[in-house]
Amino acid sequence: MKHATWPARIILLVLSGIILYAILSARRGKKLYLRRIPGLNAIEEAVGRAVEMGRPILGSIGLGDVDVITLQALAIISSVATTAARFAHRIVLPLRNAAQVPIAEEALRAAYTAGGRPDVFNEQDLPFLSGEQFAYAAGVAGIIQRERPAATFLFGTFYAEALIIAENANQVGAIQIAGTPSTTQVPFFIAACDYVLIGDEYYAATAYITRQPTLLGSLIGQDIGKMLLLGMIILGVVLVTFGSPFIANIFGDKDLETFAAYFRAATGGK
Amino acid sequence: MGGFFVPKQGAELWAYIIGAFVVGLGILYALSLTPKSLRKTLIAGxxxxxxxxxALEFFWPVDTAGPMAGKNFLTAYIKPVSSVTTILGAFALGLGLYSMVSIHGRAVAKRRENWGFSAVLLGAILAMAIPAIWKEYDKSPQIAGFYRIMYDGGFNxxxxxxxxxxxxxxxxxxxxxxxxxxxxxxxxxxxAVIIMIGQVTLGQLLTAWIPNENFSSNFRVENLSNWILTRVNSPAQLAISLGIGVGTLAxxxxxxxxxxxxxxxxxxx
Amino acid sequence: MFDFLSNDATVRVIYIWCAALCTLGIYSILYKENKVYRFLEHLFLGLATGYTISQTWTTILKPQWWEPMTNDGQWWWALALPAGLLFYMVFFPRHAWMSRLIFGFFFGAAAGRTFQAFAATYFPLVKSAVNIPLMNPPEASMPGAYWLTGTSAILNNLLFLAIVISVMVYFFFSFEQRHPAIRMTSRFGRYTLMFAFGAIFGSTIMARMSLLIGRMFFLIHDWFQVTVLGMKG
Amino acid sequence: MDNFLRLIVRAQRIDRRILYLLLALCIAVPIAVDVPQPRPVVMPETQSLYNTIESIAKDPVESKKLAIVCTNYSGGTLAENQTQNEAIVRHLMRLKLKFAVFAFATPQGRELGRAVADKLAEEYKYVYGSDYVDLGFCPPDAIEVRLKAAVDDLPGAFEKDSAGAALTSLPIMAQVKTVNDINLIVEVTPSETLPPWLQFFQRAGEKPIPTVYCPTAVMGPEKYPLLKSGQLQGMMLGLRGASEYETLLGVDGFGHRGGASLSLSHLLIILLILLGNLGMFAERRLRRQQGRA
Structure with a gap:
């Protein structure tokens, strides 16, 4: 679809409207419920174990550019860092994208300050490892084998390097928590990690950890949006079963003329 | 000569380039004077x-006929605007380079433990970057040969x-x-096991004796694995991606x- | 002095030997971390960074920025340089906030593109999810259909719909999944997810084995048989 | 009996290095020694890809148009993508279809795609410039714009071939003006590079352009919905798909040769999984016995 059709305009506007309304009402202080997401409770446990063993924590915010997904990952790692800072514990966070470097440095410095130990933060623990996927993987594998982290937090966009990182960390006995919207890598995280966030649990994670009204509201809005889409799918299947491709056409490329034709047919060809 | 925003040539071009650069620096300076209270608003803007x-380019109605069919008044600017994002993104590389060179440069300068590896890394940056750019300007076979060794013997x-x-x-x-x-x-x-068996010839031999027609074909392992991929995997993927899609939109x-x-x-x- | 670099055959022998040593050296990490791997890791990081630099210049900055500016006389591209400098404001604590201006522009552009990406990516998916009639499926009248095709097509379509519903229900976060019907649906969703992930795992194995086959083919054929033993390619 | 159980229990914790060695052997031996093996069964999506190209060649109007072979892979996935690419290009050349090589994910992709075309061109007497053309590399950030522009003015959007010659000066481009002069999109890729074609090009003309997909095995499964939704007309899944395609074409390529290594390595993994599970059950049983004793 190059440009919006009228149904696309309406659907996108309605979805956006629902999400924004939910965000704004949450910001005005509406009470919101969020169900438990199992993997997230393990974060404290993992940090605690790393502190006990006296080995560092390794984080990764994946291969993404500075985009939505990477920023979510950084928010999760930052909250891990705040917890770690309370025990004056080190986090190593290798970076693949040059533009991530200043943002990650700022975010982690802020997190350590919030945890009361700005002195523990060290820029050298956020090395930039080339712009290439497997050079990054080779570098992270080397860091894992040398530093032997006791816990790893892998969040963000991942591709084939996911398993290289996760298996190396597994070999050194790290407890691992991972989350990614890249569906193709989820099975490998399931195989190699202790806790995995699946699908849009990833988007829910930041809301769950930070308890920010904006993010909670957004999540509620997303839920309503998904229900709406699901409702349309079910209605569409029923209509298709009775011979009407109405909903299917709404999501097609053709604009109004299809609907004009549909209504002509429905009203007896006027 | 004509207007202001037309291509220039020769000395005049360079005068314009330097002028534009200086004006740009001036704008930066002016921006740096923004009072604290306005900064967030400026960034948000x-x-x-x-x-x-x-967003407008996508949502604005397009002409249905005529020379602008399928376009609106913004469509023509998609190309330059995207170029600008690409170019600005490329300028960010220096940030990563700075981080890398400062960590390893310091290790070499202070002869820290294992500084040799840092030296290898710094040397390799130059050994790759220089011939890769040089060969764009100088087509001599020696440079191509050196690049080949670095690329096909190392990087690749x-x-x-x-x-x-x-x-x-x-x-x-x-x-x-x-x-x-x-x-x-x-x-x-x-x-996973069914898919693995269905994927390789050795696995397919297991059920190759079953006729691949009508009802019995359902029991052939490659059809079974195909069924899992299309009938179970597909809808699950579809449902996950719809969720992620709404999350991305939000x-x-x-x-x-x-x-x-x-x-x-x-x-x- | 560097004349041998212009001889294709010599260059080929050199790079095949280098490539073989690199390949074997990287695999040594499978045994355990060692100096050879560490050397190659740093070499790789350096080469990759060098490659990124050269590609940034040759495929982006030179053709899209430098040449239009200096060859085609489009002087206004010079304004991009100060804009790019905004990234580097992070090095000056007093002005670090200015880098947010350019990040803001990037976030905005990424966000603005999402509307079209959403319509283009997810609308056809919804359309395909809807196009599954639960009566008189078109498959029943297609060539190759037999007495069970109609029934199985309906069952498959029902399954398709059930999976879409249950997986989406699994990902609802805003209410406790306490009602037995919802709990069952959600659990069925989780099971189908595992089915799908198993399928991805299974089919990925083939892709990864193919990569290893490629490397082994290089080691055995290109390097050992052709270059070391001098057999005919 | 107990000793046997204990042995299996120990198999549960085989050192990973032994696993690695076994795998290396399973892959290497069939490559070093040529093993005869049967032909694979052709999957519907592979057959559909083949039929799509065949029907284009049979159509008097469509067969005159240009196919775009987009080779977005790099050296990392040669085994899968190069084999697929060779199979497709061979098919196009057999049917005397004109095509363009193009890449936007990595500059390597263009070089590799061009090399395959040049190699096979000798065999099928294809001439550069009149039978096939190299549209060069387009940086990934610019692909959206490039494709949008190509919809109405294809030679204008791509301007020059990779050697710097104006596209309009090449005989092959004489009839190629807009998106309506393209008969096929082939995307050979190890990554998420399909969306630009589907979003900005496939359906931008008078009728949708048949689009076929040659992903690595890992990228394939998530694209099955697109086959059903009609956005894809065929798919060649990884090395196996390439091997099936070689069967359809009746040639012995790398897809066929790598098949034995693929089979053995899969067999190894299945055996290992079996062993691991047996070990787990044996351990449970031993523990239960000890509990009783």
């Missing part, structure tokens, strides 16, 4: 404008080998993870309208 262009095989190492890890991961400890692990194992809205909260966004400026 630029964010909104950056998104508004693409290292890349391919690091990628292929996943094959080993996939075996150890499968061996460890595919134990029927829970119902879920059992399901994971079952579907996050995009928060970013665009500067409603986003979290580590990076809540800092005092």
């Amino acid at each position: 630029i964010t909104f404008l950056g998104g508004l262009f693409f 095989p290292l890349n391919a080998t690091m990628f292929s190492i996943v094959a080993f890890y996939i075996v150890s991961a499968a061996y460890r993870a595919f134990r029927i400890r829970t119902v879920e692990a059992g399901i994971l194992l079952m579907s 996050t995009a809205l928060r970013l665009w309208l500067s409603l986003e909260r979290g580590a990076f966004f809540d800092e005092e400026l």
